Amino acid sequence: MRIVIESSDRIGISQEILAVFAQQAWNLKAVEITSCFTYLYLEYDGLSLAQIKRCLAHVAGVISVELINLLPSEQRANHLQALLDKMPEPIIDVDSQGLILAMNKASHKLMPPATGVKPDFMATDYLGKPINTYIEQISSAMLTNTATSQAITIQGKAYILDISPVLSNSATNSTANKGKEVNGSVLLLRSMNTVGRQISLMQSHQEHSFDNIIGQSKSIRLIKAQGERFAALDLPVLISGETGTGKELIARALHQASSRAKAPFLAINCSALPEHLLESELFGYESGAFTGAQKGGKPGLVELAEGGCLFLDEIAEMSPYLQAKLLRFLQDLTYRRVGGTKELIANIRIISATHQNLAKLISQKTFREDLYYRLNVLSIELPPLRDRIADMSLLANLFIDNAAKQVSHSQPSKRAKPKLTASALALLQSFAWPGNIRQLQNVLFSVVALSNGGDICVEELLPVLTKHAGHSHAGNREQGGKLAMEDVKDWSSAQADFEAKLLGHFYPLFPTTRKLAERLKVSHNKIAMKLRQHDIR
Ligand SMILES: Nc1ncnc2c1ncn2[C@@H]1O[C@H](COP(=O)(O)OP(=O)(O)OP(=O)(O)O)[C@@H](O)[C@H]1O
Structure with missing residues (x-):
């Protein structure tokens, strides 16, 4: 039962009200007090409002006693939850130990309850559990006092994880954050696919x-x-x-x-x-x-x-x-x-x-x-973009600039504008870009969001490119994924099988023997010979 007691603003009145409940041994689950209102959550089923009113009648200054559905903090929490649930992206609030404090509905899909849990598992059952019980890739070591972004894969899908620390006071820039206590973090997961769409939406204005x-x-x-x-x-x-x-x-x-x-x-x-x-x-x-x-x-x-x-x-x-x-x-x-x-x-x-x-x-x-x-x-x-590689430098620099502007909004530590190295540009120019300019935009956004500032080099680019390539070539990836060990006949047939899958995956993305040779760091002749041998055209 929850009640609100309205009273005059007299010093000590709240203590007198609470003393009545203590005398009666009525158990209080929660108490919230503002200047003229005392909100109580009582854990006592057999109690009636009339009984409470009778006991409080002796306290001078009590004006009214009413039943309520929720305490103000519960109401605020409900509204906040409704607001979070409106957000399409998974958002999770954790404390400094990585224990879940709050999360929205979009997160539930990413966090299937661990096997063996009771069948009536509810959303509130997540609360208080360590985040890595559900998303192994997130560890409490990631929760520092600076905002970071990292690429992670959950259930085979690529996400950018934005971690924003919740600090002991409202410091926002990284130097000011030094020495501040981290109370927890807000984790926002953005699907790599939607990042590009968001940029397009922004541009449509x-x-x-x-x-x-x-x-x-x-x-x-x-x-x-x-x-x-x-x-x-x-x-x-x-x-x-x-x-x-x-x-x-x-x-x-x-x-x-x-x-x-x-x-x-x-x-x-x-x-x-x-x-x-x-x-x-x-x-x-x-x-x-x-x-x-x-x-x-x-x-x-x-x-x-x-x-x-x-x-x-x-x-x-x-x-x-x-x-x-x-x-x-x-x-x-x-x-x-x-x-x-x-x-x-x-x-x-x-x-x-x-x-x-x-x-x-x-x-x-x-x-x-x-x-x-x-x-x-x-x-x-x-x-297609692969037929206009002369534009690659202009486009890439534009998208890097746009991404850097967006990222520096949410992460002021990443203010320096990243530059593309010559070899990274050459890699972009050799890629087949099945998703064309939108894919280039997505790839560069991911790279900028994940970079620690400074130059964008091949080492930073390659993992993101491979991940995106995997998405646009899901079919290839499935066939080209794991080698089925039980099907291996002998060393040379397993090697041939692997080569065919490797070439089958990369050739559509680096569609000339020269580009593929550069990507796989072998000679042009070897690639040409292997493509012929495996009849890949
Ligand atoms: N020449 C360009 N200069 C700058 N941005 C470009 C250029 N071409 C495309 N883009 C950007 O690439 C993204 C994809 O472009 P757009 O949506 O016009 O492609 P589309 O061909 O209509 O795609 P779809 O076939 O999927 O509908 C957009 O964000 C757009 O702003």
């Missing part, structure tokens, strides 16, 4: 002009010149290129440079929504169009982008039904909301993008040829 598209290579200069010309023509544009090559960036720049720049640029990823949702997202719906439809209906993106531009990303993922609808719409820009009868006319420019080979999809009859011609009035093809 920036101004988008062709000047912000970095690159001096011939191909990128041509694309920028082409883009500037296309911006002036109010016609549909189809942008193609592998994932992460900058298709959305170009689309935004096209819009920004066009006469529609002041009107909205709205983007939708056609692969992210099921057919019926995508249709109503695009064209809107009328009241009662389907169960759950908002009263009064809802405008679609075509309507909301009025006067501006609609960017249809991953257009190849559109279902045949929606392809037909989009084709009809593109013929005269008229449409109806889902469930509506009124014909509306749109005034928008369509820019679409795909990483797929549309010609191939057309021949396989999964993409409509007539729609292709409607969308592809003007086309821009973005080259």
